[in-house]
Amino acid sequence: MIVAMQESASEDQIQHVIDQLVQMGFEVHRSTGVRQTVLGGVGAQPDFDVREVEMLPGVQQVHRITSPYKLAGRSFRPEGTVVKFGNGLEIGGKNIVVMAGPCSVESREQLFTVSELIAKAGARVLRGGAFKPRSSPYSFQGLGLEGLKLLRELGKVRKPILLKRGIAATLEELLLSAEYVLSGGNYDIILCERGIRTFETYTRNTMDISAIPIIHKLSHLPMTADPSHGTGRRDKVAPMARASVAAGADALLIEVHHQPDKALSDGAQSLYPEQFAKLMDELRMIAPAVGREIA
Amino acid sequence: MIVAMQESASEDQIQHVIDQLVQMGFEVHRSTGVRQTVLGGVGAQPDFDVREVEMLPGVQQVHRITSPYKLAGRSFRPEGTVVKFGNGLEIGGKNIVVMAGPCSVESREQLFTVSELIAKAGARVLRGGAFKPRSSPYSFQGLGLEGLKLLRELGKVRKPILLKRGIAATLEELLLSAEYVLSGGNYDIILCERGIRTFETYTRNTMDISAIPIIHKLSHLPMTADPSHGTGRRDKVAPMARASVAAGADALLIEVHHQPDKALSDGAQSLYPEQFAKLMDELRMIAPAVGREIA
Amino acid sequence: MIVAMQESASEDQIQHVIDQLVQMGFEVHRSTGVRQTVLGGVGAQPDFDVREVEMLPGVQQVHRITSPYKLAGRSFRPEGTVVKFGNGLEIGGKNIVVMAGPCSVESREQLFTVSELIAKAGARVLRGGAFKPRSSPYSFQGLGLEGLKLLRELGKVRKPILLKRGIAATLEELLLSAEYVLSGGNYDIILCERGIRTFETYTRNTMDISAIPIIHKLSHLPMTADPSHGTGRRDKVAPMARASVAAGADALLIEVHHQPDKALSDGAQSLYPEQFAKLMDELRMIAPAVGREIA
């Protein structure tokens, strides 16, 4: 942690800040310049609240130096994580996986019909039981202990977890969510972008495609995209699915329904089977541009 | 315009709203239901302020029915606009155009070196004089007469105009900007997405890739993307350039510099020549997936 | 519901939309104008998905006319709701209530010390058991059935519910949350503003003071403010508490701690007892300007 004192800070104020930092468990290095004093704090607990120091008299700014996540960071596993499923499917490996299915299962017959269409188009059928999907709470600071408990639990789940970015969550918060699950012992985590809330109202959410390369830089976890929820509109799903693959997504989640206009929920964002088959063809053409193939 | 009255609205309030609408030049149709009265207003001036009616006593909600733009709307020219340059270059046609260059011209020598590199990679050199670039004011309501004047002027410019979405502008506002220029008589407008401001702070702006298919649905104008300004970081330019082409962009604007770390401005978002050449190869692989080629 | 068809919509497309609306249970009125056809749909189920109609060929825009909430709307109880507690306390009545306490109870002794200080300053001690606090899920559309269940349960709780606006929730979504609880039979709901997420990063959240008069116009439910969570910083709590009362808040929730720098959680946003006493004096001066007193 770096604490920049105000130019007008008195020696008493500086000493008070140093005392507080030492009490919090930091080793403090002081650097006195022509204009201002800067203090460096080394070695404290990770869940330390920066605002406690910002509020002290004479303090101008406080910067956290160490990343608030370790296990989720790229340097923890520079080669990247490949999440493996029982049936041989791998997410995060060489191939891009397209998982498709109806948003909710309405009947045995529907599931059967849709599954056949998806398999025929060359994609994977998304089954409810394969994952434990969970939205990353939008703000860890806001949730506090409750969020911590929720996600420690996920660390004990014995199947891959699909951690979706909350609509108001920064990417750092998404990685913090992952950090909690990892620290609980479950390393099979797949991250997912599915839209954030902005001032633009034409689509329900604004899908943040740049989240894909950013997560790939910051973390070793596979990064996927959900253009169906990310746009909420059938006619925007194909362009955003193509964009996600072009930006480097490891997998896609796509809603398909054999009769979208009769779907019980979210029919407006489900593709017709023929739209999905066309999209699969397009994705097969794009994948080689990022050195990959559709699984 | 549709005015939904509150359930508790009195007959006097309803009559007052009708009188006001008539004074504003509307022809009013009244529909009295079991629970509430709904008024339909037909035929008023386009720059009518919806809030004037929202504020009248007894009014619950007001909806504008007619689109606030006409000339910029898809139905005005369903086949799409192709903007033609003197040198034979076309934007909005079958081919995707990649325009590249340094952010600012520092010397004759620099321009010459960069141009050669760009041409060798198979892209077009972006010359300052080819366009009249202009940011769409973020909010027309906020700018009022000043914005109107600014853009009426652009309508008289005799060269193609590159209208960039403001960082706080909705897509409707971008199209309203275009409407003003079109109404001034200049039909050679190219729209451009280059990032909007959101709560995410990792990148300077959040590039809204979905703007590309949305504009293509709503308007006949060519839609382009500027991943250099859209992300502000060199290492994110290539993924977002690929995503833009995959989402259907008609052209890209990309900053390239032979010595980005010595550039006078925005070097951090300029590509190295070898990065740019590699990107061009990737774009050539993606274009056929959307039925196009790189020009 | 009003459906504005595109100018270019064919008669077949119009008939198809009419058929769909009738199938969805709407009675349809058709109005054919010089430029476009507008359809009015009357009488459908409240949880109807507008996007289903937006997606039909030839449709330009769809507007929901009836408010998506009824029980939470002002016209349901124009005189306003007063929530009464066992101990005679009333929220939403003539007096403004200031509820204060530590964020989390650390010990019997702490609770006793803080309570004494609060009572001495003339405010009410906030006890964990008095309320059932709950954040309104940020997006009902996003939560779907899960959100519905969560809140139907709250309808059966037999104590007042404090429904806090989510950091990404619009005011309409907050009222929709309240609607679910009301429809479950619990009418003792208190709404609360505690900050939304915006691009500004100086404070954790941006407290939306205008939410107070807006909710008072749209709904009969008491509207309160939580400046401690709304700003996250002790030095901003007093100005925002004063602003909330000046804007018409029915109650305030404020964190106070006798030793904020030793608090186990959120100490940075807790007031020192002497700051709180000073604030109470200021609030007593402001309340008469809005025709009220501090309880």
Next chain:
Amino acid sequence: MIVAMQESASEDQIQHVIDQLVQMGFEVHRSTGVRQTVLGGVGAQPDFDVREVEMLPGVQQVHRITSPYKLAGRSFRPEGTVVKFGNGLEIGGKNIVVMAGPCSVESREQLFTVSELIAKAGARVLRGGAFKPRSSPYSFQGLGLEGLKLLRELGKVRKPILLKRGIAATLEELLLSAEYVLSGGNYDIILCERGIRTFETYTRNTMDISAIPIIHKLSHLPMTADPSHGTGRRDKVAPMARASVAAGADALLIEVHHQPDKALSDGAQSLYPEQFAKLMDELRMIAPAVGREIA
């Protein structure tokens, strides 16, 4: 500037970063820890682009230590700035100034009528010529040289400048705008909050009342509020005007019109004279709570 290197950074990468910093004019201090190396850079030019360093191989994070503004900072003039007008009016002093007037002048008669009403209510008439009002460009980084020129010019204006926060501008960017004007030699700057763009659509903008105490902490410049533009709706102007005074505003700008429903522009946000007179009475009651009076 503090540069935190990645844990996995090689010695070569560290040396390269040090070399670059030295070339940029920094004096570099190196601190090698158990887990990572941290570099401190002292003494560079203020308009240095942090991203240049963030992009270097092996760099984890870069923090700017020195504030990007000096002249606008509180410590430059701890006692605060009082802007004085020719007619004896002072903004930033002990008294709160309420400036009112029509949004645009439609006729001599209108100006006369409105002025009389305003003076009778005890407020100051806002004359077009008293100020040079200007919106702070939302992003200095985005505007670059153009923004710089625009504001250097303002530094030569010989009358007080009212610098309004752009709807997408952070408070730091507002202070950077002020810094440019101050560096040009004009110290008579008044800052103004008038709403930012968020996901909430009920009001045109979301007025950020917390901007008032934040600016007062960070800067010596007077901070004012414009609830008319900040809300865009007449019925929200009075609550937000009261909230602004309660939060510590030095002055208010309020639109008043003797016939708002006949105003040529922005009538929907103009107060009726009797509403304005009532508001003035309320503000007189609130001011003493913040130790002030209405001028």
